[in-house]
Amino acid sequence: MPELVSTRDPNAEPVPYLDALMSKASHCGLHIPEDASYPQFNRTELDTIATLNFEQLAIVVKTYLTNAAIPYTAQTRLAQRAYDREAFPTTKDGNIAPVQQIVGNLLVQQLSLGPTAAFKDFGLRSLAGEMNYALEREDRHLNILAGTSGDTGSAAEAAFKGIERVNIFMLSPKKGMSPFQQAQMGELSGENVHNLSIVDGSFDDCQKLVKDPTFQKFGAVNSINWGRIVGQLPYYFSGYFQAIEATGGTIGDPVDFVVPTGNFGNVFSGHVARSMGLPIRKLIIATNENNVIHRLVQTGEYYNTGSTITSSPSMDISVASNYERLVYEMFEGDPLLTRGYMREFELGKRVLLQDYGLDKSAFERLNIESGTSTHDDRLKTIDGVRMLTDGELVIDTHTADGVAVAMQRDIEVPTVCLATAAAVKFEASVREAIGRIPERDARFRGLEERVNGSGFVDLPNSQAALEVYLRKFVDADVFTTA
């Protein structure tokens, strides 16, 4: 398969997969295969890979997509580490991304059995192993600087914990994260993991610090990293095959996926899986009250009206960065048109597909649809799913967003709603919905009390203070001095 180019640069020198993991695409674009063309699995190949276990499936899919950037033996070692029992202690029948039938064609795929109980574990564990492989090959070390307001921080730290060639520095606002999320990160601190709590700073302040030119040479792990998109493919394949089996279908039959969407990374992975020949029919984007993407799909207008805090906070966005990759494809791989469209949005907060020779029918042609939910919808859905499963399944608010959107529609074909987080992460809302909270997994019992606020270093919201702190751990030549 082609190497990776920039969505915004017609003169970009294509880069191989492993290089793309550790560099930024030129002209502030995102990495994407040239012309958004992907290798295809044919029907016979799909029949064959349907029999593989999750680990083997992941190796095959990633080898296809990355043009065997990592040899098979190394892939096997990476997959064993990414998906091991210690990280996923509570699999269902050995599957780490099990699909459960709720009723008829309505299914839920559990993506929150990993170490931090959110689907981000998949993308980040895959990325961490591959980055480490690339660093070993070049005998290099990497310092990562990132910001988080919730799930990304703990998932990245759990993924990179103990990886010797990487130091990870994670900025978070002192106020704003839930006690559970804070405790998850606090518990991971130590060795190569550093938690920096920005006093009097918001998540946006953290992002601003990360983007300061002084820290330009630090590595990034945010959701626009191509390696994270690739690391999210295996569960679509596994989910498809399980859905076919659960509903008595045949491989080749259509399956819809509903994806609780924030930054458009997860749903874009689904789009890539479909582009590789997986018979996904529709991808249905579910948004909460921050419904910029829902409005885009319904009208063709991409309009940043700011964001508000909701009960599914990991989807509280005002821009959806990975949408740019779809734009590049809708514009038939034209980087100048993509750049113009994105620049117009960035400068004026608003852009119309209609001004670029397209309209909302572009989404229809790609079989991408959307829906939205409110806090009330999500609470009712949590309770509804609990009743439909005789109390067995209690979903979180993000998953509820997806299931609510699925239930607003005619469910014509098997429909897999991705469960992007576990209820334990958002217990307050779950209690509001059903009047109780499910028993926690052993590993999460008493977490907040155990950690008790430890594991963070306080820093003022200042570039200079951050630089002084980082210089204690990081070589001088990593800093860009003006």
Ligand SMILES: *Cc1c(COP(=O)(O)O)cnc(C)c1O
């Ligand atoms: C990050 C996150 C999302 C949004 O995923 P995107 O890839 O950014 O669209 C949804 N649900 C949960 C629980 C998350 O942590």
